[in-house]
Amino acid sequence: MQDRFAPALNQLPQELATAIVPILNEQFNGHISAEQLANLSEQTKLETNELLLALLPIAAALASPELSQFFVGAIVKGRSGNIYMGANLELPGEALFHTVHAEQSAISHAWLAGEKHIEAIIINFSPCGHCRQFINELIEGQDVTIHLPNQRPQKLSHYLPYAFGPADLQVTQPLLTEQNLNFVLPSDDPVIIEALEQLNTSYAPYTQSHGAVTLQMADGKILCGRYAENAAFNPSMQPMQMALTNLVRSNYQFSDIKRAVLIESAAGKISLVGAAMDALHSVAAVELEHLVAEPQT
Missing domain, CATH: 3.40.140.10 (Cytidine Deaminase, domain 2)
Incomplete structure (x- = not known):
């Protein structure tokens, strides 16, 4: 069991604490x-x-x-x-x-x-x-x-x-609607390929600034985040923040980040690179690789 859950078990009913321990691997x-x-x-x-x-x-x-x-x-x-x-x-x-x-x-x-x-x-x-x-x-x-x-x-x-x-x-396909975008970026790099796949499922109906982040961990694991915009703008969730919360949930440390990639749309009204760099550099001494993808015509 992961150590971070030990204090939480004391707050659970005894039967539940016993039953859930095998899941908390x-x-x-x-x-x-x-x-x-x-x-x-x-x-x-x-x-x-x-x-x-x-x-x-x-x-x-x-x-x-x-x-x-x-x-x-x-x-x-x-x-x-x-x-x-x-x-x-x-x-x-x-x-x-x-x-x-x-x-x-x-x-x-x-x-x-x-x-x-x-x-x-x-x-x-x-x-x-x-x-x-x-x-x-x-x-x-x-x-x-x-x-x-x-x-x-x-x-x-x-x-x-x-x-x-x-x-x-006038957005008729809200968040969680399947997104089938057609951005392309030729590469055989698995970290970039995963970022492109996430870019093509991101949600940016208000600025068309689709974006995604991949983080490669020291053990080779690739974790990702996508951009999720909001009608009120400020509650939008940045792809780097999504990737970082994914990292914490997945029981990694920020020091485990060995590589970070952001891919964003060439056709967007805004850029996500500044916010992504600020967030990344607050937790890890890793340079952000910034790539731009074009929509397939």
């Missing part, structure tokens, strides 16, 4: 399959929503709150039945807009894993306005159910009435 990154979830429910006699609320200390243990020391955990439940954990990430010495909120982390986890529809988000603290706006970008975002400890479950529409979202800017 060195490869655990916050993903629990529908089958594993059903087994946990059977072993603990907890129904699904009770179980997910009880698991929040495990999600919060994935946090890296360098500035606040305030641990927030979130769990996304997909229509597939799988769950995806996320937690807040704060970058030392960097402006607060670089922060990743727990809900963003969990949603990006589900998106990177290929989840097509999010039904519920379970959080240990009430979602801030930033996160409510980020959730609203999702397919049927207003219908996502929010679960909080000691509160009745409510849809996002309860927490964000009179919402402003993609439809207000």
Whole structure:
């Protein structure tokens, strides 16, 4: 079991603490399959929503709150039945807009894993306005159910009435809609190939500034992040931040980063390179490789 989960186990019901230890192996990154979830429910006699609320200390243990020391955990439940954990990430010495909120982390986890529809988000603290706006970008975002400890479950529409979202800017394919872009960048480099694949599934309907980041770890593992824009602009999630929260969830240290690549669209209205470099250099002494891809004609 990973050491970071030891304190969290003391906050779980004994039956759940015993049942989940085998899942918290060195490869655990916050993903629990529908089958594993059903087994946990059977072993603990907890129904699904009770179980997910009880698991929040495990999600919060994935946090890296360098500035606040305030641990927030979130769990996304997909229509597939799988769950995806996320937690807040704060970058030392960097402006607060670089922060990743727990809900963003969990949603990006589900998106990177290929989840097509999010039904519920379970959080240990009430979602801030930033996160409510980020959730609203999702397919049927207003219908996502929010679960909080000691509160009745409510849809996002309860927490964000009179919402402003993609439809207000004539976007008909919200976040999580499958993106089939056609950017090309000839290369036989696996790190670049993965970045290009992620670029072609990124979400940038407002600026067309599609982008993706790949981080190669010391053991050769490649971790990624994609750009996820938002109708309110500021809650947009940068690809580097998504990659870094992916790294933390996956039980790596920032010192494990040996290579970093950003690929972005040549046709975008903005560039992501400055924000990506700032975030990367706050945690690792690694140069950012910046590449530009052209849309295939």
